[in-house]
Amino acid sequence: MHFSTSGLESARRHVGDEVRVLIEADSDIVLAREHGRLIGKKIGFSATDLTIIATAISEVARNILVFAKSGEIVIREVSEHGRSGIQITARDNGPGIPDISLAMQEGYSTGKGLGMGLPGSRRLMDEFQVISSAGNGTIVEMKKWVNQNG
Amino acid sequence: MEVPILKQGGYLIATIQAALSDADLIKLQDALVEQVGKYRSKGVIIDVTALDVMDSFATRTLRSIAHMIKLRGAETVICGIQPEVAFAMVQLGLTLEGISTALDLEEGLALLNKRTREREAARGR
Numbered sequence: 001m002h003f004s005t006s007g008l009e010s011a012r013r014h015v016g017d018e019v020r021v022l023i024e025a026d027s028d029i030v031l032a033r034e035h036g037r038l039i040g041k042k043i044g045f046s047a048t049d050l051t052i053i054a055t056a057i058s059e060v061a062r063n064i065l066v067f068a069k070s071g072e073i074v075i076r077e078v079s080e081h082g083r084s085g086i087q088i089t090a091r092d093n094g095p096g097i098p099d100i101s102l103a104m105q106e107g108y109s110t111g112k113g114l115g116m117g118l119p120g121s122r123r124l125m126d127e128f129q130v131i132s133s134a135g136n137g138t139i140v141e142m143k144k145w146v147n148q149n150g
Numbered sequence: 151m152e153v154p155i156l157k158q159g160g161y162l163i164a165t166i167q168a169a170l171s172d173a174d175l176i177k178l179q180d181a182l183v184e185q186v187g188k189y190r191s192k193g194v195i196i197d198v199t200a201l202d203v204m205d206s207f208a209t210r211t212l213r214s215i216a217h218m219i220k221l222r223g224a225e226t227v228i229c230g231i232q233p234e235v236a237f238a239m240v241q242l243g244l245t246l247e248g249i250s251t252a253l254d255l256e257e258g259l260a261l262l263n264k265r266t267r268e269r270e271a272a273r274g275r
Contacts, residue, residue, distance in 0.1 A: 026171045026172040026173050027171045027173075029171065029172070030169045030170070030171050033169070033202065033203055034169070034202075037202070047234050048233070048234040048237050048238075050234075051202070051203065051232075051234040051235055051237070051238045052234075052237070052238045052241065054202060054203045054238075055203045055204070055205050055238040055239075055242060058203050058205040058207075059205055059206060059242070062172075062205070062206075062207060117206060119243070120206065120241075120242035120243050120244075121242075123241050123242065123243070124238065124241050124242060
């Protein structure tokens with residue numbers, strides 16, 4: 001099942017660094033957002049965008065810990081149609097999300113969080129996609145482009 | 151990274167000095183709630199100037215701390231939320247409704263002084 005806010009299937013090229021952070025403890029969340037800042041800075045994001053990216057990483061990384069216990073975050077530079085961006089992929093082999101559109105609803109929570117994680121991260125980023133089904137783990141892929149939306 | 155808590159007169163000042171893990175935030179919560187009773191503090195300032203991110207967990211924990219401190223009979227002011235952090239919080243949909251905030255430590259102390267004076271005056275009546 002897919003939940004997509006824009007065309008993610010378009011061709012893209014992997015142009016720079018890629019960092020893979022294993023998420024197994026809450027200190028790994030801090031590590032993942034530090035890597036996000038480092039790579040984002042190299043790509044040329046503003047201070048505000050770096051904080052936005054770090055915040056989105058924090059939310060999806062915590063989802064991994066809370067719902068799947070462990071997983072990974074992959075952060076990489078991407079380029080498409082002459083623009084540069086950052087792509088963050090959060091992947092786990094946890095219980096998965098049975099109803100993604102429900103999970104994307106503002107304030108919907110299974111009781112383990114604030115119900116902000118997924119809808120909030122979608123608002124922070126330019127592109128956002130969740131692939132998951134019950135029993136098959138979850139992949140969240142999100143991107144932000146430099147100089148978009150101010 | 152543990153957060154140092156400074157006792158300053160009737161106040162406790164907790165200055166976050168680097169990015170915090172969830173466990174560090176919970177430790178801060180427990181330490182403040184305990185110390186506010188131990189030192190009979192009238193107010194608590196949490197300086198988050200150095201906090202890199204205020205995500206949903208950090209916001210919820212700070213909100214809980216302020217509510218717990220209130221139940222212990224003291225006031226809490228959160229100061230130093232950076233402009234880009236405020237921006238990200240609003241986009242994420244996070245609020246600190248009902249929690250006192252101030253620009254920096256100086257403003258935070260001024261606000262606490264005002265709050266505790268009001269409180270004393272109300273008691274004296």
